[in-house]
Amino acid sequence: MPDAGRAALLRLSAALGTRHAGAIRAEMEVAREEADARAVEEVILQAHLFIGFPDALNALATWREVSGRPALAESEEDPAAWPARGERVCAEVYGANYGKLRENVRGLHPDVDGWMVTGGYGRVIGRPGLDLKTRELCIAALLAVWKVPRQLHSHLRGALNAGASVDEVDAAVEIARGFLEPDEAAEVGALWADIRAKW
Known part of the structure; x- marks a missing residue:
């Protein structure tokens, strides 16, 4: 089972996949208390690769309200x-x-x-601020809710390749399934079960 901070990041990432403003805000309120603020920002920033700039910008605006934190200094990466x-x-x-x-x-x-x-x-997934294993688990949670099985398959395996244990991926999948309708949750569970059986 993930620790409280990682679980909060996973729930936030899954919520971003819902495009539901209320769900996103609710998970940000939890993440504000349980997760590192920089890690929360990294989860939101990387989400733009999957949900697009408009939803990511809206999420950042919500995070500014919920967290009360100003934007971090611009990255000085080359x-x-x-x-x-x-x-x-x-x-x-x-x-x-x-x-x-x-x-x-x-x-x-x-x-x-x-x-x-x-x-x-x-530029994005290799950034500092969040370890690759956690990034991949968060991406998998988002993609499960976003309903893109081909990409989800790749990033479930990617989480394992990045060092996540089967139990850690199990936990991420279960968190994501909580944001889905029962038939959709069953499809995600079956996809992960197939990967897990072959791992």
């Missing part, structure tokens, strides 16, 4: 480091499937491959 960091982090998340992922995404559109690695993994 963007020139993002491509190499992105390749390293993406390879860690995808493990043995990394080469196949890159080939498949290039087949969809070569620019998206670069955006995924440099922007998604280098």
Whole structure:
């Protein structure tokens, strides 16, 4: 079972996938008390990769209200480091499937491959402020609620590749399932059961 801080981050990430303002605010109020504020901000920032800028901006505005905290200072990272960091982090998340992922995404559109690695993994998921295991567990919780099984499959495996135990992924899946209708929760549970059986 995750500790209270991680559980709060997982619930917030799942709530972001609902697009329900009341659910998001409620989970932010819990996270304000139970989780590190910087980690909360990282969960919201990384969510833009999945829910888009409009919902992420709205979530940040809500967090400013709920937390009473001003925005942190701008990151002083060097963007020139993002491509190499992105390749390293993406390879860690995808493990043995990394080469196949890159080939498949290039087949969809070569620019998206670069955006995924440099922007998604280098600029965002590889940022300091939250460990990769927790990031992947939060991403999986969001994607379960967002109802995108292909991407959920990848990030459930990604959480395991990033060092999460099966029990930690179990806990993240159960948190996400709590935000879903019973039939949707059953689909997520079945997908995870299949991955778990083959792990």
